[in-house]
Amino acid sequence: MMYTSRRNLLRLAGAAAFATVALSACGNDDDAPAGETVTADDVTKALTDGGELLIWSWDTTIKPTADAFMAKYPKVKISVVNAGTNADQYVALQNALQAGKGVPDLAHIEYYALSQFALQKQVANIAGFGATALKDKFAPGPWNGVTPNGGVFGLPLDSGPMVLYYNKEVFDKHSIAVPETWEQYYEAAKKLRAADPNVYIASDSGDAGTTTSMIWQAGGKPYTVSGEKDVTINFADAGAQKYTTLWQKMIDEKLLSSISGWTDEWFQALGNGTLATLVVGAWMPSNLVSGSPNGAGKWRVAKMPQWEAGGNASAENGGSAMSVMEASTRKALAYGFLDYLTNGEGVKTRIDNGAFPATTADLNSPEFQGKEFPYFGGQKINELFAASSAAVVPGWQYLPFQVYANSIFKDTAGQAYITPTKLADGLKAWQDASIKYGNEQGFTAK
Amino acid sequence: MTTAQAALVKPRRRRSWTGWQFVGPFMAVFTLVFLAPIAYSIYISLFKTRLIGGTSFVGLENYQQALTDPNFWDGLGRVAIFLLVQVPIMLGIALVAALAIDSGRLHGANFFRIAIFLPYAVPAVVAAIMWGFMYGNQFGLVGNINEAFGINIPAPLGPDWILTSIGNIVTWEFVGYNMLIFYSALRVIPNSLYEAAEIDGAGQFRIIRSIKLPAIRGALVIATIFSIIGSFQLFTEPSILQKLAPNAITTFFTPNYYAYSLSFNGQQYNYSATIAIIMGLVTMIIAYVIQLRGMRKGS
Incomplete structure (x- = not known):
């Protein structure tokens, strides 16, 4: 499992998308579909009411984060399924979408692949869920990766400067x-x-x-x-x-x-x-x-x-987002977990399990940057990664x-x-x- | 047909459903698992789904596109070369092995029979991986040989040799299977023919030419048809080896692999179905021609 997840990352090496496509390009109003509106109250209610969520991801840090989340919200039941790594999972996802059955509530999608799913309106535009306000929480590269065509089609999970x-x-x-x-x-x-x-x-x-x-x-x-x-x-x-x-x-x-x-x-x-x-x-x-x-x-x-x-x-080079699927019937609940996973408490759990974050607060935190890695002779490699993240060509x-x-x-x-x-x-x-x-x-x- | 003739003889006879009751279960399964998928493939091959614009009926446009698609012809040409070179070699070796074992002059004939047949019991995926490791000129057997003897064997996974290397794997896998078909056909030749030949003073080669080969013509034709179908369906070996020879095996290396790539990488299900149907037709026509020719000579 770990082995495959590595392999994926590698393959996608091309991945992280800096789609500066940008808002400027979206002058004409039919470009950015509005998407539905879900308020913070709706999300809170969904979390307390509980329900089941199905997540497709090959990232091994999702499971421990979901466990911590379920401990916090006991009525929520999350299943994390590894449906294949990157391109393999996209095939499975396309097949499920084609069949109209078995589509997960949340899916792990790399930046380079996200605009394809966004274009076909297979992932939900969560701009109306309050996601737009999260822009400054993420490094600019990953944020551009989740906002093709002016919508917000997922939240950054990790990045690969x-x-x-x-x-x-x-x-x-x-x-x-x-x-x-x-x-x-x-x-x-x-x-x-x-x-x-x-x-x-x-x-x-x-x-x-x-x-x-x-x-x-x-x-x-x-x-x-x-x-x-x-x-x-x-x-x-x-x-x-x-x-x-x-x-x-x-x-x-x-x-x-x-x-x-x-x-x-x-x-x-x-x-x-x-x-x-x-x-x-x-x-x-x-x-x-x-x-x-x-x-x-x-x-x-x-x-x-x-x-x-x-x-x-x-x-x-690489990097991926988690997206709410348009076919999901529990979007508010899915968004609640997504928020926790990508810029809430879940980020800490994921970093501890080896993920490289996309949130600026974590990238710049002294604790993160000051960590010494014995494999690299005690070098503080996160400093270099954070510097690289800031130097990405827009x-x-x-x-x-x-x-x-x-x-x-x-x-x-x-x-x-x-x-x-x-x-x-x-x-x-x-x-x-x-x-x-x-x-x-x-x-x-x- | 027969019912019509029967009707002429006994005009009053009531139509009987007994026959259909026997054939019915078969017909139902046959329709469900064989005819329906083909019909569905033909149906979807008449449409085109685009990322932008959705699905529309395009008639025979996909077929037109396939017939002028250089990638398709490239793949088809490759399996045709494969067929013309690999199949005769494989069947030749299988025939020689079958004749040798049948000759009764071989010590440990049973052992040879099993040994030659054994590769067929290895799943094609495993065989491809196994050979892939041997072919590796960095860390594989070929690499070791190069190093040990200071020579430079051309890379079996390189673009010039990859088809030959795949041919070698397929030959290794299927010689035993074909050998067994030939051998079982040889076993049913009546002994009296050999006795007669001996009385006439025929040598072993004369016996092979005049008795054994004509007697197993049917088996030869069947094996040839199976091999042709197998060649046109070449898929497993290239799809496994492409990880080890990433650039030498393209997404359109064989028509089947092309159909697979179209469908799973490009979501071009319609075009993929078209390629599959055209390949089915090509295979059918060639297999039919071989059968006609083979059987006519036989009679």
Whole structure:
């Protein structure tokens, strides 16, 4: 169970959505469906009256939080079901929605996938439940992730600001400085290969989530969504080019290992020094601790390498929300738990169980930031995560059909990793295939 | 048909429902689990559900789209190559094994029969995972061999070799099954034919060519048809291996895998049903042609 949940996170790596789509874009009034209104009194009444709630989530911190909640509200009965991890769960959710039966009251949905469910009005717009007032409680990135098209379609559960994890022992052994820019990263990759042919700076066999997050950090904005229907995809902007130029060199010079992520080999390689760095979200530590125990004490966290020396840009990688399903018949009760889970007392329970929060109060609390992690040699890694969270480049948007787009990444861009196809051409093919799908699905894509 | 003829002979006879009472239970189940799903697939293949705009009737548009879909043809071409190369190899090996065991000149024939058949008892998923680990050129057997001998075997999970690697898995899995079909057909050849051949001074190869092969033609045709269907339905092995060879196996690697991807990643249920129906038709036509040809020669 834990293992799968890690795997998911990884996969979604692309995830956290900074949909700055923004309110400004929603000038026309038919954009933001009002949704129903539920007052605080309604919620309180629902909690005291009690009832049953069904939650779908692969996150292992939900269960203990639900237990604590049920102790507080004895009349509420919550069942947490793991219906699969990320994309698998979305399939199950789509099937349940299609069938009109067995739809949960609350579902765990990553930011990159949320706008798809919001667009089809499958998740409830909780703006009228008092959720709008919670805006300032959450970091801006995750908040933008739950507010596509001007509604509020869930509350942030966690976030994944990106950092550089590196194996200090390997860097020290070969006297290589920890890279601060991507140029230095490339040089370090070459030095590592030269010093020890068994060592790679990282593994990458092509992953949609990682690729989009890297482009995000480079300032690229490949996806533009305005209103509900207009979609523009462009993987040739300056930010995307920065990424493809660097990564093409990394691929061509065989500086990247092809070990598939989230496999046993991968965790082994992270533990034994075969893979020297990892550029992913802040949710990684607990996975390293359990997956690569022999790496304990060797790993450290640093700021994500920058595209310009002295820069301070970051991106989100993964991260997810919990949403009230439109089909739920107990929305007030569901919202009561959601509130508790995402910005009430439940956050503490979840942090204690290893979750990385999206609430600013917790991100900035001295207790959270000051925590020392033995696995990372006693480093206060949360400080770096919080700094990364604040440095996320604004303005990123995901497609309203990102789940499908990510599934065909391997058909197109992924080919650059195993054939002479250039990465830039692969991304162009991904763009074309996504546009084609968008138009078939009734969007105006170009 | 027969009722009509019967009616001519005995015009007054009352219609009897006895026959239907016997066939009824079968017909009911057959309709429910076989005809109804096909009818439903055909029905949904005539519609199109979009994320924006909902569901609308589009007639044969999905079929038109499929016939001009490069991904579909790519997948179909791949299974066609697979069929033309893998099936003859697999059936050839199975035939040789069956003839060897049947020849009676093999020590421990029973052991060989069981040993060759055993892979068929391994679930396809397990077989694919097992071979996937062996194929790995980082940590798998291939990687170990490369390291131990300082050689560089081309990556079995790379884009150039992946189809061959899958062919190898499928061959390993199904040689035993086909061998058993051939072997049981060989066992029912009357001994008197062999005795006659011996009296005529025929050698073993002459016996194979003139007695054994003609006698098991039916079994050969059946095995070929099963194998063709199996090839067109290729799904399990690529879907398991795609985690180990993420880019080499695309979402449209085989038509079945394409239908699956369309349905589960893209919610394109209608188009997915269309692909499935077209594949069903293609398989049916090819299997029918083989059957016609095989049987005609036999008679």
